[in-house]
C-alpha cells in the first residue's frame with residue numbers, strides 16, 4: 001500500500017495538533033477549509049438542486065475527510081442570474097436551498113462536529129430585484145435611493161451612449177440604461193458583472209452601515225467568517241474615467257497601476273471597518289478575500305493587521321504544473337504575506353475556474369491558465385496524467401505553510417465536464433459572450449456520491465428531477481462510495497494527507513526550508529521538525545535522498561525512487 005504511512009509514528013496521536021477546529025484562536029493560520037458549492041453538493045429534497053438538507057446529511061463525510069472548516073457558497077434569496085451572486089435579501093435563505101431556521105440548525109451541527117463555517121458576502125453588487133434597486137428605479141434621477149447605486153446620465157446628444165467605456169467582466173458594456181414606466185429611456189446604471197447585478201455606491205454611508213449590520217446578523221447566528229466576493233471592486237475612481245487601452249484588453253485583472261475600478265486604495269478603509277466588527281466578538285471571526293491584485297505585494301495589503309485575515313492565492317492556482325513557476329508563486333506569497341503577518345491561503349480550484357485535474361492534464365503553458373476558452377486551445381486532455389499530477393498537487397498544497405482551501409470534488413478526482421450540452425449551460429458568461437465562452441458550469445457539475453448511474457446519490461432515490469447539470473456516466477468509478485474502500489483512490493489519499501497534516505507538528509503553521517541540492521523540475525523542502533516534501537515535476541523517476549520513513553506518496557514508489565509527476569512526504 002504505497003500511500004499508507006509507516007505504522008506507529010511517534011507524533012501520530014488522536015489529539016488535534018493545535019486545533020484549527022473550534023476553540024483555537026487564529027485558527028485560520030493553518031485550517032483546511034472545504035468549499036461546498038451548495039447547489040451541486042447534495043440534494044436533500046429531490047428537486048435536482050443541492051440544498052441545506054443535503055449538506056446536513058453529508059456533514060459526517062466532511063468531518064471524516066478531516067477538514068477544519070466548511071465554506072458554504074451562496075444561500076441567499078436570489079433570482080439566480082449569476083448562480084446566486086445576485087442577492088435580494090442578505091439576511092435570509094433562498095427557499096430553493098432551505099430556510100433560516102434550517103441554516104441555524106446547520107450552523108449548530110457544523111459546530112457540534114468541531115468544524116467552522118464560512119459563508120459568502122457579496123458587497124460589490126446586489127440583485128436588480130433587491131428592494132433597494134426597485135426604490136432607486138422608482139425614485140427617478142436625483143432621488144436619495146438612487147445614490148445607493150451608481151447611476152449616471154448617458155453620453156451623446158440624446159444620452160444614448162454609456163457614461164464611459166467600462167466593460168462587464170462577463171462581456172459587453174458595464175452599463176445598462178434604465179427605462180421609465182412609460183418606456184422612455186433615462187439614466188444608465190453600472191454593473192461590472194451582469195445587468196442583473198447593479199454595483200453599489202460605496203461612497204454612500206448607508207451602504208457601509210447596511211453591510212456592517214449584515215456582518216453582525218450572521219456573526220450573531222454563529223457564522224465564523226466570510227469569503228468576500230470580488231473584494232477588489234468596491235472602490236471606483238472619482239469621475240469614473242474611461243479605461244485605457246491596456247485595461248480594456250485585461251477586463252478581469254488589475255494590471256494598471258491606477259485602474260479606475262479594480263484594487264483601489266479606497267477599499268482598505270471599508271475592510272478596516274469590517275475588521276473592527278469581527279474583532280468585537282469574543283469567539284474569533286475571520287474574512288478571506290477573493291481579491292485580484294496586480295501582484296502579491298498589492299494582495300498583501302488586503303491582509304494587513306487591521307484589515308482582512310487571509311486572501312486566496314490565485315498566483316498559485318493559475319500556475320502551470322511546472323516546478324519553477326510553482327516555486328515562484330510559493331516564494332512570493334510566503335514572503336509578501338509574512339511581511340504583514342498573514343498566512344497564505346493555498347487553493348487549486350474553485351467554482352469559477354477549470355478544475356485543476358483538467359488543467360494539469362493538458363500540455364502546460366509557460367504562464368497562467370484559468371479561463372476555459374484559453375484552456376481548450378492548450379491541446380488534448382490526458383485524464384491519467386491530470387489525475388497523477390492532481391494527486392501530487394494535493395500533497396504539495398497540504399504540505400505548505402498556511403491554510404488551504406479544497407473545492408468540492410477535487411478529493412474525488414473530478415474533472416472539468418467540457419462536453420455539457422449547449423442547452424444545459426446556465427452560466428451567464430455563455431449568453432453574454434455570444435456563445436463564444438462556455439463559462440464555468442463544467443466545474444459545477446453535481447457531486448457523485450454512490451451508485452452506478454446518474455444522479456449517483458446526489459438526489460434521493462426516486463427524486464422528481466434530474467440534477468441541474470448532467471453528470472458524466474464515467475463518474476460511476478469516482479463516487480465517494482466506490483473510493484472509500486479503495487486505498488489507492490484519490491479520496492483515501494486526501495483523507496490520509498489531512499489526517500497526517502492535522503497530527504504532524506511540522507505541518508500547518510511554521511517554516512519552509514527549500515532543499516538547495518535539488519535540480520530543475522523538482523521541488524523539495526523541509527518543514528521542521530522532521531518532515532520533508534518532494535515533488536517530481538519531471539517525467540523520469542528521481543532517487544530519493546536519505547530518509548527515516550515514508551509518510552505518504554501520491555503513487556507507489558519504485559525501489560526508492562519517486563516516479564515522474566508524483567510527490568512524497570518523508571520523515572527525516
Ligand code: BGC
Nearest residue numbers: 082085122193229230290352
Ligand atoms: C464569484 C463569481 C461571481 C462573481 C460576481 C466572483 O468572484 O466567485 O462566481 O460570478 O464574483 O459576483
